[in-house]
Amino acid sequence: MQNTGFFRYLNHTFSLRQALGWTGASLLLALLGAHFFRASEYGLVVCCCGVLLLHCGHARWKWYAVSFFLFWGAVQWGSTAFFLAQARMQAGLPWFRAALIVWSVAGITCLGAIALYGSQSHAGKEDPLARLKGMVFFCSFWVVHSLASLSPVPLLLLERFFPRWGEAQIIPLAWYGVFVLTLLLDPKRSRRGRKLVWTFFSCVFFGQLILGLLGMEKLLMTGNLHIPVPGFIVFGPAFRGTPGMMLALALAAALLVGSAWCSMLCYFGPLDAAAAGSRPVRPLPPLLRRAARHGRLLVLALGAAVALTLRMAELPLEAALAASVLFVGASLLCMALLSRKYGGMEHCTAFCPMGIVVSTLGKLSPWRIRVAPEKCDNCGACENVCRYRAISATSRVQGKTDFGCSLCMDCIAVCKNKALALRAVGLPLSAATARSIFVLLLVVVHIVFLAFARV
Ligand code: SF4
Ligand code: SF4
Known part of the structure; x- marks a missing residue:
C-alpha cells in the first residue's frame, strides 16, 4: 500500500x-x-x-x-x-x-x-x-x-x-x-514563574471578594463576609469558638509543604511582594531588626488575646470590626513604610502571625533548604535575592537557612555554584527527587487553594 x-x-x-x-x-x-x-x-x-x-x-x-x-x-x-x-x-x-x-x-x-x-x-x-x-x-x-x-x-x-x-x-x-x-x-523560569502564579492566585481571590461585595454573594464561600487577612485565619476561630475551613486548609498545607504557605499559597503575600518591589534587599537598622525578631509572636499573642476577650465579653460586632480595621491598617502600613523602604517582605517576616504558625508547623515536614558550604564562594547572590531575610553568611556556614525561610527556592535559582538545594531531611532522596516531590505537593495544594480559597 x-x-x-x-x-x-x-x-x-x-x-x-x-x-x-x-x-x-x-x-x-x-x-x-x-x-x-x-x-x-x-x-x-x-x-x-x-x-x-x-x-x-x-x-x-x-x-x-x-x-x-x-x-x-x-x-x-x-x-x-x-x-x-x-x-x-x-x-x-x-x-x-x-x-x-x-x-x-x-x-x-x-x-x-x-x-x-x-x-x-x-x-x-x-x-x-x-x-x-x-x-x-x-x-x-x-x-x-x-x-x-x-x-x-x-x-x-x-x-x-x-x-x-x-x-x-x-x-x-x-x-x-x-x-x-x-x-x-x-x-x-522558576523565580519569575512563581511570582506570576502567586499574583494570579491573589487576583482570583480578591477578584471574587470584590465581586462578592458588589452583590454576587455566591462568590463568597459561606455567603457571609470574613476579613480577608491571613491573621484572621487564626483569630477568626478564636473569636467564633469554632474552627474554620481556611484554618484546616492552612494547617494541612503547612504539614505537607512546610512554610511554602508564605511564598505561594497566601493570598496576601503578593501585596507585600509588590510593596517590596525588585530593588536589592537592604539591611534593617538594629532597632527594627530586634523588633522584627519577635514581632510575629507578639502580634499572634496580642491578636488571640483580643479575639478571646471580645468573645468572652460578648462585645458588639462593631467592636470586633473596629479591631479588625486596626489590624488591616497596621498590615498595610507595615507594607507601605517598611517593605517599600527596605525591599524585604517586612509584613510577612515581622508582622503576620500566620507566618510564625506555618513556619513552626513546617518543622514537622521534611522540607529544608540545605547549603553545601564547600561549594559556596560567599558571592552573596542568595542573600540579595531573599526577601524573607532567611539566609546569611552565618547560616551558610552552618549549611542551612534561618527560621523564616519560606522555601520559595529563589536562592537556588540564582546560586551559580549550585551550593543550595531543597532536601527532604531524614528521607533517603536525592536533591532532584526531593524537589520534584516537593513541587508536586506544592502545586496540588496550590490548585486546591485556587479552587476553594474564597472568603
Ligand atoms: S549564591 Fe551560592 S555561592 Fe553565592 S553566597 Fe549564596 S550559596 Fe554561596
Ligand atoms: S532562603 Fe532561599 S528559599 Fe528560603 S526564603 Fe530565602 S530565597 Fe527563599
Whole structure:
C-alpha cells in the first residue's frame, strides 16, 4: 500500500501497540462517562470528556494522566459494584450476577490503565517530566474532587451556579497545575514563574471578594463576609469558638509543604511582594531588626488575646470590626513604610502571625533548604535575592537557612555554584527527587487553594 501523507502521519504518531491502547482507553473513558451520566453526575461526565480530549494529544504526560484517571475509574466501578450488591441484598434481590458484571468492568478498566501506563514506561524519554506532569494532573483532579464531594456545602464555584456540573471546572484547573509544575521546575523560569502564579492566585481571590461585595454573594464561600487577612485565619476561630475551613486548609498545607504557605499559597503575600518591589534587599537598622525578631509572636499573642476577650465579653460586632480595621491598617502600613523602604517582605517576616504558625508547623515536614558550604564562594547572590531575610553568611556556614525561610527556592535559582538545594531531611532522596516531590505537593495544594480559597 502506498505510504501516503496520512498513513505516514499515523505511522509516525502511533505504534500499533499505542493505537490499540488508545482505542481501548477511549472506550473505557466513554463507558465511565456513560456511568456518571446515568448517575446524573454531569460534572464528572465533562471530566471524562476532557480526559478523552487529553488522550488525543501527543504529549506523553497526557497518556500518563489518562492511565491514572482510568485507575481512579476502576475504583469507581469497584465501589459501584459493592454498593449495588449491598442494596440488592438488603432488598432481598439476586445480587451476584449484577455485581459480577460491574466488577468485570472494574477489572477491565484497571487492566486498561495498567496497559496504557506500561506502554508509556517503555516509550521514548523525550520528556523526563512526563510522569510527574501526569501525576500532578491526576492528583489535582482527585484531591479537589474528593474534598468537594466530602463537603456539605458546594465548594466549587461552578457548583453554586450549576448544581451537579461543578466538577467540570476541575479539568482546566488540573491542566493549569501541569503548567505551574513546568514553570517551577524550570531553573530559568522558576523565580519569575512563581511570582506570576502567586499574583494570579491573589487576583482570583480578591477578584471574587470584590465581586462578592458588589452583590454576587455566591462568590463568597459561606455567603457571609470574613476579613480577608491571613491573621484572621487564626483569630477568626478564636473569636467564633469554632474552627474554620481556611484554618484546616492552612494547617494541612503547612504539614505537607512546610512554610511554602508564605511564598505561594497566601493570598496576601503578593501585596507585600509588590510593596517590596525588585530593588536589592537592604539591611534593617538594629532597632527594627530586634523588633522584627519577635514581632510575629507578639502580634499572634496580642491578636488571640483580643479575639478571646471580645468573645468572652460578648462585645458588639462593631467592636470586633473596629479591631479588625486596626489590624488591616497596621498590615498595610507595615507594607507601605517598611517593605517599600527596605525591599524585604517586612509584613510577612515581622508582622503576620500566620507566618510564625506555618513556619513552626513546617518543622514537622521534611522540607529544608540545605547549603553545601564547600561549594559556596560567599558571592552573596542568595542573600540579595531573599526577601524573607532567611539566609546569611552565618547560616551558610552552618549549611542551612534561618527560621523564616519560606522555601520559595529563589536562592537556588540564582546560586551559580549550585551550593543550595531543597532536601527532604531524614528521607533517603536525592536533591532532584526531593524537589520534584516537593513541587508536586506544592502545586496540588496550590490548585486546591485556587479552587476553594474564597472568603
Ligand atoms: S549564591 Fe551560592 S555561592 Fe553565592 S553566597 Fe549564596 S550559596 Fe554561596
Ligand atoms: S532562603 Fe532561599 S528559599 Fe528560603 S526564603 Fe530565602 S530565597 Fe527563599
